Amino acid sequence: MPARRQRVTVLLVAGAAAAAAALYLLVLAGTSGEDRPLRESCTAAVNDSTWQLTPEQAANAATIAAVAVVRGLPPRAASIALATAVQESGLRNIDYGDDAGPDSRGLFQQRPSQGWGTQEQIMDPVYAANAFYDALVQVEGYQELPITVAAQTVQRSAYPDAYADHEPEGRAFASALTGQSPAALTCVLNPAATAGNPESILAAVTTLYGTQQAVVLGDVLLIGASGDYGWSLAHWAVANARALGINEVSYDSRTWSRGSGEWTGSDASDSQVAIHVAPVGTG
Numbered sequence: 001m002p003a004r005r006q007r008v009t010v011l012l013v014a015g016a017a018a019a020a021a022a023l024y025l026l027v028l029a030g031t032s033g034e035d036r037p038l039r040e041s042c043t044a045a046v047n048d049s050t051w052q053l054t055p056e057q058a059a060n061a062a063t064i065a066a067v068a069v070v071r072g073l074p075p076r077a078a079s080i081a082l083a084t085a086v087q088e089s090g091l092r093n094i095d096y097g098d099d100a101g102p103d104s105r106g107l108f109q110q111r112p113s114q115g116w117g118t119q120e121q122i123m124d125p126v127y128a129a130n131a132f133y134d135a136l137v138q139v140e141g142y143q144e145l146p147i148t149v150a151a152q153t154v155q156r157s158a159y160p161d162a163y164a165d166h167e168p169e170g171r172a173f174a175s176a177l178t179g180q181s182p183a184a185l186t187c188v189l190n191p192a193a194t195a196g197n198p199e200s201i202l203a204a205v206t207t208l209y210g211t212q213q214a215v216v217l218g219d220v221l222l223i224g225a226s227g228d229y230g231w232s233l234a235h236w237a238v239a240n241a242r243a244l245g246i247n248e249v250s251y252d253s254r255t256w257s258r259g260s261g262e263w264t265g266s267d268a269s270d271s272q273v274a275i276h277v278a279p280v281g282t283g
Contacts, residue, residue: 005019010039016097016187022037039188040054040187040189040242041053041054041188042057042187042239043186044181044184044185044193046171046172046175046184047173049168049172050172051173053091053173055241057090058092058173060084060092060125061091061177062080062240063129064082064085065078065082065177066177068129068133069179069209070209070257071130073137075175076143077137078135080151081129081170081174082174084108084132084152084155084170085107086166087157087228088107088157089106089109091107092107094106094108105119105122106122106124107125107128108122108128108132108155110128111250116123126208128208136150136154139153141262144210147167148167152283164196177232178228179228179230179232179235181230181231181254182231183231183254183263186238186256187238187242187256187258189210189258191278192246193245195245195277195278195279195281195282196219196244198220198277200244201221201237201244201275202214202221202223205223211219213221219277219279220274222273224271225251226270229277232254233253233273234249237273244277245264247277249268249277250266250268250269250274250276250277251272251273252268254266254268
């Protein structure tokens with residue numbers, strides 16, 4: 001190609017790129033901040049430190065912590081379990097193995113070949129968490145042991161020191177999700193894509209926490225609860241708000257709103273958790 005034609009071609013391509021860039025900037029300029037999707041995240045803020053997870057990770061963390069609450073285990077047990085799951089799977093319920101072995105699965109990368117259960121069982125977060133705690137409580141003095149030692153005794157990992165890296169975030173999320181730290185878990189979410197269903201939420205809570213004293217009033221699920229247990233339920237609802245179409249959670253003079261992503265003061269009862277779902281017609 002002659003040099004002159006090459007220069008013309010380059011100029012045309014550059015001009016097209018510049019026009020595309022200008023159009024993109026115009027589109028951004030015409031889009032308000034409220035219209036742009038948020039970067040969704042969930043945060044545990046405990047003792048002047050903050051740690052973030054995605055909504056998916058937070059929901060899995062809430063399940064692990066809830067199993068500890070139901071079993072009557074100390075928050076330290078949930079801290080150990082959460083630090084372990086962060087290291088093993090990044091708090092994702094993954095259906096493939098890693099360095100632990102080709103058959104390792106789930107939140108804790110447990111292996112059927114080592115007696116943890118079937119692959120189907122291990123992929124159930126509630127089963128997996130219970131299996132982890134079953135092994136943990138057999139570790140003598142686990143509450144006083146460093147997290148990395150307790151976790152390694154259960155997991156027998158090829159990287160035993162790695163669990164210690166996740167101790168601070170494990171403790172923060174455990175403190176919030178077991179109800180020890182009120183209003184400590186928040187989630188910043190986009191508007192609900194679909195309507196929520198109070199009956200489905202109650203079924204999920206019952207499966208995890210057991211039978212509840214609850215009533216459904218329109219778009220609101222009311223669950224009788226108090227103290228740390230109430231905050232565990234409330235934080236579980238916030239952690240699962242994205243998946244379950246929850247708009248507000250109220251408990252003990254605080255209300256978390258999907259719109260603000262924060263807990264604010266309110267007249268909420270200290271004897272029941274109120275879960276408000278996105279109404280029909282949402283999305």
